[in-house]
Amino acid sequence: MIAFQSMTKEVVMPEEFIAGNPQKGAELVADCAACHGQNGIGLSSDWPNLAGQNQKYLYEQLKYFQSGQRENVLMTTVIDYLKILSDEDIRDIAAFYADKSSNIGAAKNDEELLALGSQLYKAGDFKRGIPSCSACHSIYGQGNNQAGFPAVNGQQKGYLVSTLKAYRSGQRNAGEYSKVMQAVSMNLTDRDIEALANYMHGLYE
Ligand code: HEC
Ligand code: HEC
Numbered sequence: 498m499i500a501f502q503s504m505t506k507e508v509v510m511p512e513e514f515i516a517g518n519p520q521k522g523a524e525l526v527a528d529c530a531a532c533h534g535q536n537g538i539g540l541s542s543d544w545p546n547l548a549g550q551n552q553k554y555l556y557e558q559l560k561y562f563q564s565g566q567r568e569n570v571l572m573t574t575v576i577d578y579l580k581i582l583s584d585e586d587i588r589d590i591a592a593f594y595a596d597k598s599s600n601i602g603a604a605k606n607d608e609e610l611l612a613l614g615s616q617l618y619k620a621g622d623f624k625r626g627i628p629s630c631s632a633c634h635s636i637y638g639q640g641n642n643q644a645g646f647p648a649v650n651g652q653q654k655g656y657l658v659s660t661l662k663a664y665r666s667g668q669r670n671a672g673e674y675s676k677v678m679q680a681v682s683m684n685l686t687d688r689d690i691e692a693l694a695n696y697m698h699g700l701y702e
Contacts (some may be wrong), residue, residue: 514645515555515588522593525586528575538596542655544571549599553645555591561671563587576638600651604699614696618691630693635678637702645674650700658692661685 529547529681534540537548547555561567563579579587604611615621621629630649634640638650649657663669665682685693 514556516552517556517585517588517590517592518591519592519596521586522589522591525582525590526593528578529590532571533594537597538600539653539656542653543659544653545656545660546600546652547594548597549648550594551640551642551645552588552591552595553642553648554640555594556588557645557672557674558589559587560584567669567671580684588682599648600653601701602651602654602698604695607695610692613689614692614694616692618696618700627689628681630697638697638700640700648657649697650702652697654694654698657697658690661693662687663689665690 532540532544533547537546537550539546558567559579562569562572562576563582564578582590604614617627618630621627633644633646634649638648638652640646640648660669661682662673664678666686667679669675670679682690
C-alpha cells in the first residue's frame with residue numbers, strides 16, 4: 498500500500514493533448530480490422546476493443562508499439578506499417594477509434610464472482626494492499642479523459658485478464674503509467690483478476 502501511494506504521487510499530470518482527425522484516421526486502419534473490427538470492437542475475447550477508448554491513451558500505446566517498448570506477437574504483424582506512420586497519422590488513428598461507440602458486454606452471472614469484482618473495483622481491499630479501481634478508471638469505467646487514464650468498461654474479458662497478469666508479472670512495462678498498474682496489480686490473485694475482468698466487461702452507465 499505504501500509503495501503504491503508513493504508511486505501515484507509521482508504521476509505527472511500530462512500536458513494538453515492535441516486531438517487528431519478521425520476522418521483521416523479512417524483511411525489508415527484497413528490493416529487493423531482483422532483483429533480490432535471495423536469499428537474498434539475486438540473480434541475475439543483476447544483482442545482489445547479500441548472503440549470509445551481514451552484518445553491520448555491510444556496514441557501513447559501506439560507509440561509504444563511503434564518503438565518496440567510494448568510488444569505482442571499479434572501486433573508485430575503491423576509494426577512495419579506503424580513505423581512508416583507519422584505522429585500525426587497516429588493521432589488520427591487514435592481519434593478514429595476514440596470517436597466510435599464503446600462496447601457493452603455482459604458479465605457472467607455468478608453471484609460470488611460479481612460480488613468480489615464489484616467490491617474490489619469500487620473499494621479495493623485495504624488490508625491486502627489493493628486500491629480501488631474506480632478512483633482512476635471512474636465508477637462506470639470510462640477512465641479519466643484529462644489524465645489519459647484508459648476506459649475499461651465493456652473491454653474484452655480475455656484481454657483484461659491477460660493484460661492485468663502482464664502488469665502483475667512486470668511484463669507490461671511500457672511508459673511511466675505502466676508502473677502505476679504494476680503496483681496496483683501486485684497483490685491481486687488469479688481469482689481477483691477473473692472477478693475484476695468479469696465485472697469490468699459488464700460495466701456500463
Ligand atoms: C493480428 C491481430 C491484430 C492486428 C492486425 C492489430 N492488432 Fe492491435 N492488438 C492486438 C492484440 C492481441 C492486442 C493486445 C496486446 C497486448 O496484450 O499487449 C492489441 C493491442 C492494441 C492496442 C492497445 C490497446 C489497449 O487497450 O492497450 C492498440 C492501440 C492497437 N492494438 C491498435 C492497432 C492498430 C491501429 C492496428 C492496425 C494498424 C492493429 N492494432 C492491428 C491484435 C492486433
Ligand atoms: C492511480 C490510478 C489507477 C488505479 C488506482 C488503477 N488504475 Fe488501472 N490504469 C491506470 C493507468 C494510468 C493505466 C495506463 C497504464 C499504461 O499506460 O500501461 C491503467 C491501465 C489499466 C488497464 C489496461 C487497459 C488497457 O486497455 O490495456 C486495466 C485493465 C486496468 N488499468 C485495470 C485496473 C484495475 C482492475 C484496477 C483496480 C484493482 C486499477 N486499474 C486501478 C491507472 C490506475
